[in-house]
Amino acid sequence: MNKDNAGKIEKVKLTPKYQNLDSSKLLERIDDDIQKLNRLKTVLQKEAEGRDMKEQQDQKGVDKVEEDAEEQKVLKDGQDMGDDDWKDNSNSTLMKNVDPRQFRRYELAYDRVKDFYLEQHTKQTIAYNIQARINFKTKVRDRMSVWDALVKLNKLLDESDPDTELSQIDHALQTAEAIRRDNKPRWFQCVGLIHDLGKLLYFYDSHGQWDVVGDTFPVGCRFSKKIIYHDFFKKNPDNRNPLYNTKYGIYSPHCGLKNVMLSWGHDEYMFNLAKEQSTLPPEGLSMIRYHSFYPWHREGAYKYLMTKEDEADLKVVQTFNPYDLYSKTDIRYKVEELKPYYLELIDEFFPNKIVEF
Ligand SMILES: [Fe+2]
Ligand SMILES: [Fe+2]
Numbered sequence: 361m362n363k364d365n366a367g368k369i370e371k372v373k374l375t376p377k378y379q380n381l382d383s384s385k386l387l388e389r390i391d392d393d394i395q396k397l398n399r400l401k402t403v404l405q406k407e408a409e410g411r412d413m414k415e416q417q418d419q420k421g422v423d424k425v426e427e428d429a430e431e432q433k434v435l436k437d438g439q440d441m442g443d444d445d446w447k448d449n450s451n452s453t454l455m456k457n458v459d460p461r462q463f464r465r466y467e468l469a470y471d472r473v474k475d476f477y478l479e480q481h482t483k484q485t486i487a488y489n490i491q492a493r494i495n496f497k498t499k500v501r502d503r504m505s506v507w508d509a510l511v512k513l514n515k516l517l518d519e520s521d522p523d524t525e526l527s528q529i530d531h532a533l534q535t536a537e538a539i540r541r542d543n544k545p546r547w548f549q550c551v552g553l554i555h556d557l558g559k560l561l562y563f564y565d566s567h568g569q570w571d572v573v574g575d576t577f578p579v580g581c582r583f584s585k586k587i588i589y590h591d592f593f594k595k596n597p598d599n600r601n602p603l604y605n606t607k608y609g610i611y612s613p614h615c616g617l618k619n620v621m622l623s624w625g626h627d628e629y630m631f632n633l634a635k636e637q638s639t640l641p642p643e644g645l646s647m648i649r650y651h652s653f654y655p656w657h658r659e660g661a662y663k664y665l666m667t668k669e670d671e672a673d674l675k676v677v678q679t680f681n682p683y684d685l686y687s688k689t690d691i692r693y694k695v696e697e698l699k700p701y702y703l704e705l706i707d708e709f710f711p712n713k714i715v716e717f
Contacts, residue, residue, distance in 0.1 A: 396712070399712065449542070449682060452542050453538075455686070463686060464522060466522055466588055473520060473521070473522050476519045476573075477588065479570040483567070483570055485597055489623065493624070500716045500717070503715070507699070509557055509717065510529050510554075512563065513556070514527045515563075518569070520573045530693070532552070532555075533553070535683050536549050537687075537693060548644065548680075549705060552683055553706070554648075558572075559573060571624050575587065575588050576623045576628075578622055578662060579598065579622070581604065581607065583599065586659035587661070588654065588655075607664070615667075616666070617650075617670045622650075627651055631648045633717065639708075646673040647679075647680040651680060
């Protein structure tokens with residue numbers, strides 16, 4: 361079994377818990393499990409078919425055919441480049457047509473953006489963050505396909521964003537299309553499409569937008585002056601708590617960002633969902649987790665918490681960021697035209713089809 365398919369099969373979990381369920385829930389659970397079994401069967405069949413086909417080709421000695429097929433596949437996957445070449449944005453079509461000074465101009469931001477950050481900086485505390493993670497882990501909010509989730513998300517206007525008033529699906533497609541146009545790998549395109557999908561949280565467990573959107577930052581240690589609207593932290597109770605208001609607070613030097621609690625919102629939420637339910641590579645998961653951590657990836661803050669692994673992640677997130685930020689234009693794609701391409705892409709990285717949000 362090849363490595364990719366092995367990953368897919370592992371994602372098909374068969375852990376029924378039938379105890380203490382009433383009859384309607386029991387039937388629903390059995391139905392879920394039958395569907396999982398069917399998906400597993402399909403994956404195994406495809407794997408067997410692939411093996412048979414390869415054996416036949418080997419017998420015919422058609423090396424040339426294989427080479428051509430491989431080349432086609434590489435072109436399709438946007439991976440006609442070296443292993444690490446996807447990190448190079450120097451030939452980006454997007455970057456050639458953009459003036460970075462036109463983005464994140466908070467001095468010109470609407471009052472709604474300032475009001476948003478005052479609330480976010482006041483309420484993102486350690487206590488809140490611990491509770492938010494408990495809430496996340498103890499229930500499933502909804503079940504639907506990634507595409508249906510994108511459509512649902514379209515009703516949200518992000519109050520923290522100074523750069524765009526386009527809908528969320530427009531932003532998702534603009535980001536993904538910019539990545540695709542630059543011939544980046546398919547997993548990278550998928551990250552572009554879903555990186556903001558965690559904003560769905562707004563429709564379920566949020567207390568407003570302050571615990572869903574906006575730049576992120578560590579809680580449990582001193583708030584860096586490099587965080588946007590830093591003065592707004594004055595009313596945050598953690599800012600006066602000696603446990604949390606020192607340079608390291610509850611952390612230790614170079615403890616690693618994976619051990620740091622970043623303010624709760626769509627990044628953390630989607631990172632945790634994608635880690636469990638997708639086959640996206642670690643680089644893609646880091647892009648999702650850190651994409652709003654501007655004080656870190658843009659301003660260079662919190663170096664004293666980083667490890668070597670975080671240095672590598674920083675480059676990865678910086679590769680992603682221009683597509684998130686600079687693709688915010690007034691170009692609107694025709695959703696229905698792009699839908700078939702992205703449905704296939706989603707299926708590739710979310711093998712269970714229905715995601716638990
Ligand atoms: Fe985002
Ligand atoms: Fe975004």
